[in-house]
Amino acid sequence: MGMNENVLKPLDQLSSALAADMEAVNTLIRQRMASRHAPRIPEVTAHLVEAGGKRLRPMLTLAAARLCGTADDRHVLLAAAVEFIHTATLLHDDVVDESRQRRGRPTANLLWDNKSSVLVGDYLFARSFQLMAETGNMRVMHILSDASATIAEGEVLQLTAAQDLATTEDIYLQVVRGKTAALFSAATEAGAVVAGADASVQRALFDYGDALGIAFQIVDDVLDYGGSTSTIGKNVGDDFRERKLTLPVIKAIAAADAEERAFWERTIGKGQQDEADLATAMTILNRRHALNAAREDAVAWSNRAKDALAATPDHPLRQTLSELADFVVARLS
Template sequence: MGLDTAVTKPHERLAALLTEEMAAVDRLIRERMTSEYAPRIDEVAAHLVGAGGKRLRPMLTIAAARMCGYDGPYHIYLAGTVEFIHTATLLHDDVVDESGQRRGRPTANLLWDNKSSVLVGDYLFARSFQLMVAPGNMRVLDILSNAAAVIAEGEVLQLTAAQDLGTTEEIYLKVVRGKTAALFAAATEVGGVIAGMPEEQVKALHTYGDALGVGFQIVDDLLDVAGDAASTGKNIGDDFRERKLTLPIIKTIAKADDTERTFWARTIEKGDQRDGDLEHALELMAKHGAIEATRQEALAWTARAKEALSLLPEHEIRDMLSDLADYVVARIS
């Protein structure tokens, strides 16, 4: 499946179908991210929100609600909630990771300072809770507040697992489910809840979002070691240089002999990286079949996402969500 054909860009087709509602979400976001008393909040939030992005997570909420026949106003509030949670975590992530660039622009912590990024992130989290209570639905509140807690849990778990060669695939999956998949799953699930769908279909929406999020992150890991820098916009091996234990590396370490494990201990645990180390790391991944094994795992997760959709009503949006799962893995298929 080529990336240049329209069918491979279901997020653009979704955006076109949901233009009016996504415009309403955008208006709500810009209205609620402002502060009467602290102009720094407006500056920092506008910098990140104005950087663009696909707005995929709130779009999933709108799509799920529309697919399930919802015709009320509250999916707009829930989509805004999802985007505020996501934006808040980005602000916090950039401070934790000491990042200097996001979406091709300097990060807020670089342009202002860490304190501003953390506090504005806190403000956006608070705003997200104001929005999520608007529907007056306790189930929705439970889902989204739990997602916010799971995201934070995933971040802390990643801190303890980083550069630890004892990190297993099970731990990796917990981190990914926290950092990435939790918000995807909550975004789709609340769309079904607000529409009053049967429990089986609400669970199917959760499964779809969870599996899509996990597959999304695994593909990112894979592209770092087997992608095309020109099309991904990332340098090959950035994760290795930053000493991140991604899935291909974890799979390779699991099969390492003593000599290879010494190499990984030096480069990942101690951070002593030298010329030629990246090339050697890639050779070890190929030797142990880690790249192909990771590719198969990504395909399995997106297949799980598509399978969950079979329990949902027939709808053009359901077809687009299925195409979205295909699109996630198109670059590695």
């Protein structure tokens, strides 16, 4: 029979299965990013929200709630809240990283200024807590405020751990949970909670989001040393040039001989890089099988995500979420 070439990718399947919900989320986002007094707020927000992001995080909330048979529309409030937290985080990240481009467009901090990005991020963060409060569910407040603290803590940790060659895989995992997985797992867990799912199902959907987020970020970090610029939306080697201690480099440093260690100390530790160094880094990463080992970790996390779904209700979306976990690591091959 062969592969059906028209088979929808998991993200498109999610978009299609959740189209009505997503439409409601988008309407809500547009309403709530408005400001009666400060037009700068919707300008900055629209620049980012309407730049064609995948809306992956709010879709995870919607999918988890639908999978658990939600009987009302509170998951829509929650999905908008999750997207606002994500948008606030991106605005602040771009200030912290002094980024000039996101999603192929100039960043808000470049188009307006750092001040606007900081304050509009704060506004969206506050708006997200208003939306959560409207669900009337206190457990949701706990989940998303915990996630928000983990996100900020992970960012600070990344700031202070940056360029520190002693960074371990454990610290990397904490950073990754902060920058990516905490919001994924909060999105899926909170979706299960507003749908009234059992504690075991809530836990399973937390585990799914956590593992999916970690797989997602490891793949991103591997592709930075191997993907084409069009696949990853940034330039190959950006992490190297920015001296980020991502999983492939951490693995290579753990296995390094004296000469390789000196190389990492010079290029990442001290930031003394010349043009040929990226190619040398790639050679060392391959020699130490660091990219392959990181790839295997990503696949293992993807499998953990799929396994977690076993405890969730039998529903077509369960298969879609399972395929999403495959899709996340399929970018590697």
